[in-house]
Amino acid sequence: MATAAATIDGVREGRRDLGPLFVGTIFVGSFLLFLVQPMIARMALPRLGGAPAVWNSAMLVYQALLLGGYAYAHALARTSVRNQSFVHLTLLALAALLLPIGLSAQMPPPDASPVLWVPWLLLTSIGPLFFAVSAQAPLIQRWYAAASGGRDPYPLYAASNFGSFAGLLSYPLLVEPRMGTVGQSALWTGGYVLLVLLTLVCAAVLPKGGVDTSDAGFSAEPAPALGRRLWWVLLAFVPSGLMLSTTTFLTTDIVAMPLLWVIPLGLYLLSFTLAFGESRGVVVSICRLSPVVILTIGGLSMRNAPAQPVLTMVSILSLLFVVAVTLHAEMYRTRPSPRHLTTFYLCMSLGGALGGIFAGLLAPIIFDWTYEQPLLILLAAALVPQAFLVPGAAWLWSGSRTRTLAATAIYLALVTLIAVLAIEKPWPWLYDNGPMYGVAAIGLLTLFCIGKRPVYLAGVAAMVFVFGGWEAVQTSLEPGMRTRSYFGIYTVRQEGDMRTLAHGTTSHGLQLTGRGREEELTSYYSPFAGVGQAMLRLPQVAGADARVGVVGLGTGTLACYRRTGQSWRFYEIDPAVVRIARDTGDFTFLKRCAPGAPIVVGDARLSLAREPAASLDALVLDAFSSDAIPMHLLTAEAFGIYGRVVAPRGLLVVHISNRFLALEPVVAAAARAGGWHAARYDDFVTPDMPAYRYVSTSSWIVMSRDKESLRRVTVNPPPEGKWVPLTPDRGFDGWSDDYGSILPLIKAFR
Secondary structure, three states, X not given: OHHHHHHHHHHHHOHHHHHHHHHHHHHHHHHHHHHHHHHHHXXXXXXXXXXXXXXXXXXXXXXXXXXXXXXXXXXXXXXXXXXXXXXXXXXXXXXXXXXXXXXXXXXXXXXXXXXXXXXXXXXXXXHHHHHHHHOHHHHHHHHHHHHOOOOOOOOHHHHHHHHHHHHHHHHHHHHOOOOOHHHHHHHHHHHHHHHHHHHHHHHHOOOOOOHHHHOOOOOOOOOOOHHHHHHHHHHHHHHHHHHHHHHHHHHHHOOOOHHHHHHHHHHHHHHHXXXXXXXXXXXXXXXHHHHHHHHHHHOOOOOOXXXXXXXXXXXXXXXXXXXXXXXXXXXXXXXXXXXXXXXXXXXXXXHHHHHHHHHHHHHXXXXXXXXXXXXXXXXXXXXXOOOOOOOOHHHHHOOOHHHHHHHHHHHHXXXXXHHHHHHHOOOHHHOOOHHHHHHHHHHHXXXXXXXXXXXXXXXXXXXXXXXXXXXXXXXXXXXXXEEEEOOEEEEEEEEOOEEEEEEOOEEEEEEEOOOOOOOOOOEOOOOOOHHHHHHHOHHHHHOOOOEEEEEOOOOOHHHHHOOOOOEEEEEEOOHHHHHHHHHOOOOOHHHHHOOOOOEEEOOHHHHHHOOOOXXXXXXXXXXXXXXXXXXXXXXXHHHHHHHHHEEEEEEEEEEOOOOOEOXXXXXXXHHHHHOOEEEEEEEOOOOOOOOHHHEOOOEEEEEEOOHHHHHHHHOOOOOOEEEEEOOOOOOOOOXXXXXXXXXXXXHHHO
């Protein structure tokens, strides 16, 4: 104890050495704060599923708790730093009663609304701990300013966000691949204990005395005016909303991989590190180029189903980073003195929470597509600092009123003409590339307008409208063509005699609308596909009265494999899909082939867990939304549920087609652990086949615990495909509710 006291006294005397202590404390707190976000989401997978909207709902909870933590820190700022330390250490001790960190024991009913259930589960599980840790950054900065005699504490926020960035990326890259959720919980608990000890040392070096003493060296600057506070709220609103809208945009229309969800948040956090850092060279360059970046990338933000998804992903993430750095740097430039530090961070947190509410909660209700993305980009275009970049532009736009009005009129007339030509395409050479030529021409003209904000904003808006905006609006105006729900955006398209249902860039069913062809089996579900082979030979396995369950409804195509005497039921998590497949009349597979088949709405895993044992002779698992993987449906525990529900001689059919992940090792590991015999079927669709236009190549795995049942399905495959025995991947043990990582399965790394 004497040694510890001597150490503290030495630290108190040597104020120059306080920086590393406070930086380390802030870093650890922020690291833990953002390590727990993906960690708790991973723990919740068996209960919540893996839809991108679940991550956005979790982010809303985190932002609300962060706002609460900053409000608590702001309220404490009215007292001396000594009193602040006593109250905060007490809060940390009380929150520690909830350790080890983990989910509460609550289980949602199968038909629970995820809009309400996800926030409730997260709040009751980690709310107090997250709240206590979230207050660390503003409090520790305030304490540092007091302990160091009034040194600028704002650069410490860069360390805070670097810790957040490190914690966020450490989870998918280091923590998740190496330990299960029990070990992860123990790791976080140990980090929390370290944080409490560091906070205790920080409190020990605080100056004694009242408020006046703790404020020594602070500027006497008056409290920020309301307009200035609202300006901070607005500057924080746009990057926060853009971070969530970028996540939705990418996971809906580009590459819906779970690992991708953390990248926008990571870049958002990294932007604070740059914007609040002491080195300003890079930040100044980014801010100066931001209008050009918004013009060249933001103008293309509404392009649907891009031909180069990876390039689009990199571009839109770069746009998010540039906008976030620029607007956060503007916040830093207009920051108040340390006396009003907590007010500043409270406004920033409020703006972040409002941005999250807009993009994650209101936009899915208001819009039927990701319109929040271009709207936030336009708002960013209106906020970023601008200076004339092109020689002569200042003369054009800063001269007499007459010259400025004439230049504006000419510019708007040219842009309107280009937009009309690009959309209407009056000449053959515009048919394929009209929008591309249009945005290129408008973009070149608008380069001369950077520095004249209203005209520049009109140019960005015109580019958005020409390059995808007009098409998106037309689709939205067509009744029934597009539906948005908590789980995704669905678009019904008619092309010739084919009607398709698309979720993002992935088709979830196709129906031929020509007379007499409505019941033809198409897309991934044709007789050439593995599921087609299994369903056609099911009577040989289970007899004429087979009982069939299908996880994932889509357009209901599989219903047309139903034969007289068979009983079918579907499990679908999204009521919007049920309406599209059964009620709208756009697709008639269910109506024609299985009009009385029950549809169980809710999470399929929870619903199947309530079914009687051996109640199905075949279960088809086809529940992927675009390429996003509902991991909780592919864990060892999930296959245990399937094994209980499927009869001993029954079939389990799993769809594993995916552009980015190799899912065969996951299913192979589960098959080995559960005693299943399994084989993979890859069909081959070639241009010379009559069904080439409406049949998609796919990969399916058929499993059975009875070797003879599997043999009856796999014997004598058609020439369009082949059966391959499933063999486990050495070094990969599969997924469980406790452990799962997608890194070993990314095709680019295999």
